[in-house]
Amino acid sequence: MSAAFGVLLCVQKFKDQDKGKVLRLFHKTCDYLATSRPTAVNLFNMLNEMRTVVDQNPDADVASLKKVLLKKAMAIFKADQEVCRRMGDHGAKLIKNGMKCMTVCNAGALATVDYGTALGAFYSAKKMNKQFSVYSLETRPLLQGSRLTCWELQKQKIDTTLICDNMAASLMAKAKVDIIFAGADRIASNGDTANKIGTYMLAVLAKHHGIPFYIVAPRSTFDLAIRSGKQIPIEERKSEEVTHFAGVSTAPKGIKVYNPAFDVTPAKLITGIVTEYGVIHPPYLKNIKRMIG
Amino acid sequence: MSAAFGVLLCVQKFKDQDKGKVLRLFHKTCDYLATSRPTAVNLFNMLNEMRTVVDQNPDADVASLKKVLLKKAMAIFKADQEVCRRMGDHGAKLIKNGMKCMTVCNAGALATVDYGTALGAFYSAKKMNKQFSVYSLETRPLLQGSRLTCWELQKQKIDTTLICDNMAASLMAKAKVDIIFAGADRIASNGDTANKIGTYMLAVLAKHHGIPFYIVAPRSTFDLAIRSGKQIPIEERKSEEVTHFAGVSTAPKGIKVYNPAFDVTPAKLITGIVTEYGVIHPPYLKNIKRMIG
Numbered sequence: 001m002s003a004a005f006g007v008l009l010c011v012q013k014f015k016d017q018d019k020g021k022v023l024r025l026f027h028k029t030c031d032y033l034a035t036s037r038p039t040a041v042n043l044f045n046m047l048n049e050m051r052t053v054v055d056q057n058p059d060a061d062v063a064s065l066k067k068v069l070l071k072k073a074m075a076i077f078k079a080d081q082e083v084c085r086r087m088g089d090h091g092a093k094l095i096k097n098g099m100k101c102m103t104v105c106n107a108g109a110l111a112t113v114d115y116g117t118a119l120g121a122f123y124s125a126k127k128m129n130k131q132f133s134v135y136s137l138e139t140r141p142l143l144q145g146s147r148l149t150c151w152e153l154q155k156q157k158i159d160t161t162l163i164c165d166n167m168a169a170s171l172m173a174k175a176k177v178d179i180i181f182a183g184a185d186r187i188a189s190n191g192d193t194a195n196k197i198g199t200y201m202l203a204v205l206a207k208h209h210g211i212p213f214y215i216v217a218p219r220s221t222f223d224l225a226i227r228s229g230k231q232i233p234i235e236e237r238k239s240e241e242v243t244h245f246a247g248v249s250t251a252p253k254g255i256k257v258y259n260p261a262f263d264v265t266p267a268k269l270i271t272g273i274v275t276e277y278g279v280i281h282p283p284y285l286k287n288i289k290r291m292i293g
Numbered sequence: 294m295s296a297a298f299g300v301l302l303c304v305q306k307f308k309d310q311d312k313g314k315v316l317r318l319f320h321k322t323c324d325y326l327a328t329s330r331p332t333a334v335n336l337f338n339m340l341n342e343m344r345t346v347v348d349q350n351p352d353a354d355v356a357s358l359k360k361v362l363l364k365k366a367m368a369i370f371k372a373d374q375e376v377c378r379r380m381g382d383h384g385a386k387l388i389k390n391g392m393k394c395m396t397v398c399n400a401g402a403l404a405t406v407d408y409g410t411a412l413g414a415f416y417s418a419k420k421m422n423k424q425f426s427v428y429s430l431e432t433r434p435l436l437q438g439s440r441l442t443c444w445e446l447q448k449q450k451i452d453t454t455l456i457c458d459n460m461a462a463s464l465m466a467k468a469k470v471d472i473i474f475a476g477a478d479r480i481a482s483n484g485d486t487a488n489k490i491g492t493y494m495l496a497v498l499a500k501h502h503g504i505p506f507y508i509v510a511p512r513s514t515f516d517l518a519i520r521s522g523k524q525i526p527i528e529e530r531k532s533e534e535v536t537h538f539a540g541v542s543t544a545p546k547g548i549k550v551y552n553p554a555f556d557v558t559p560a561k562l563i564t565g566i567v568t569e570y571g572v573i574h575p576p577y578l579k580n581i582k583r584m585i586g
Binding site: 137138140143151154160161162163164165167170197200208248250252254256257264 | 428430431432443455458460490493494497500539547548550551
């Protein structure tokens with residue numbers, strides 16, 4: 001959604017009336033935004049929706065083009081909002097009174113729109129007056145869990161406890177986790193899911209401890225063009241994210257660092273995928289096709 | 294070992310010649326140091342060794358007491374050094390050329406003496422000219438992996454890569470980990486092992502990926518008085534370790550935090566325990582008793 005508004009903003013700032021120029025600017029901006037992150041597929045989907053609008057209006061002048069692009073971006077925003085609410089409601093059905101939930105990274109309002117994806121399940125459950133609590137993994141290296149998720153959940157008065165990523169297993173062993181919800185950046189047609197680094201760790205630990213592990217993601221996160229998670233490109237980021245904090249060095253100079261931003265959770269470790277249409281269960285290849293294909 | 298030297302230093306600073314006073318100071322210091330950390334058993338063992346020296350020299354005056362305590366502390370130091378070298382040699386036998394190893398926290402010179410425990414295996418292997426590399430988990434919240442282990446290994450010119458704790462699973466899935474070495478703070482008579490938080494996570498992940506998982510620890514880490522890991526007290530530490538870094542807040546004010554410093558790995562997840570006497574394999578109850586009982 002942000003990508004759609006990014007393109008829109010750029011076109012809106014264009015002051016000239018030259019159609020050729022604005023089209024070049026539009027496509028250049030789309031191409032540029034497409035290079036920003038390789039893993040999440042929604043980014044590419046949204047840019048494609050904006051490109052389609054331009055293709056469908058070949059006779060529009062610059063002013064009309066601005067109008068149709070604004071209309072499209074707003075439509076995407078509204079649709080996303082509705083989709084998040086529906087996912088939230090489907091997810092909330094999985095939360096029973098007294099449950100201790102767990103989530104990783106930020107799959108809430110700050111990462112998406114409105115209710116978000118994984119956090120939408122908590123927001124819906126709260127609205128239904130269910131009693132539950134949430135463990136939020138801090139999510140190294142960028143701490144989206146402590147900085148964003150804890151802030152969002154605290155604002156909604158949801159009982160939240162922050163932990164380091166390496167403490168999740170210990171809580172599971174103590175039977176302090178009943179259900180896990182994670183978002184997704186891209187889901188292959190067989191259900192393999194790329195999400196923030198640490199999600200795969202949670203899925204393996206959940207399997208070991210017999211804890212249900214759910215992905216929450218809208219249709220736009222599915223990439224039915226790819227057969228498995230092996231085809232999802234994983235973004236590797238700069239070492240300073242791991243070796244420094246707030247400008248302070250926390251590792252010896254020159255140390256090698258491996259810093260992948262995402263990992264892929266194989267479908268066999270996923271209990272269900274919560275979408276705006278309902279929860280998809282295994283076998284995923286068949287059921288994903290049936291529900292959203 | 295540090296506990297023994299701590300008591301020694303305190304007694305050495307005592308300027309009076311009053312035997313009653315120095316004994317009260319000695320026992321007060323031992324009691325005080327014993328309250329510093331609840332999980333590691335070496336601490337209590339070393340304090341007991343120092344107390345035994347005092348008990349065995351009832352007629353010693355203050356000056357002689359200082360002498361026998363210094364002699365004992367130095368003997369502990371020498372013995373620890375020897376033990377670490379022997380553990381290192383036994384551990385190094387498990388490292389084959391080309392292996393990609395993994396370790397957590399700091400089980401090296403900075404945490405123990407000389408070679409350390411888990412890192413001793415790497416130091417011995419390096420001395421034997423074996424070719425291998427090491428992934429060091431940063432070990433949140435206090436980053437002993439990035440701050441201490443990476444520094445130690447880099448100094449020894451061992452090929453080392455730093456990762457966040459939540460990236461270990463992803464590396465295992467990519468077959469980039471052949472063997473894991475961790476230290477221990479206390480090992481029960483059945484082999485259950487308490488060590489730095491995140492060790493249990495590694496052990497579960499290792500099991501899932503079929504990767505050998507070794508604990509490296511000397512005899513003094515075994516607590517044969519307890520039957521299982523359930524009896525090991527786990528230290529919980531203050532929330533600021535998780536919510537702040539270098540004085541900078543990284544989480545919303547007032548958020549609840551769970552911050553255990555250790556976790557317990559059940560014996561069934563441990564491939565072997567490397568001691569100064571050799572590697573102990575399952576069944577642990579029987580084999581621990583036989584090797585060190």
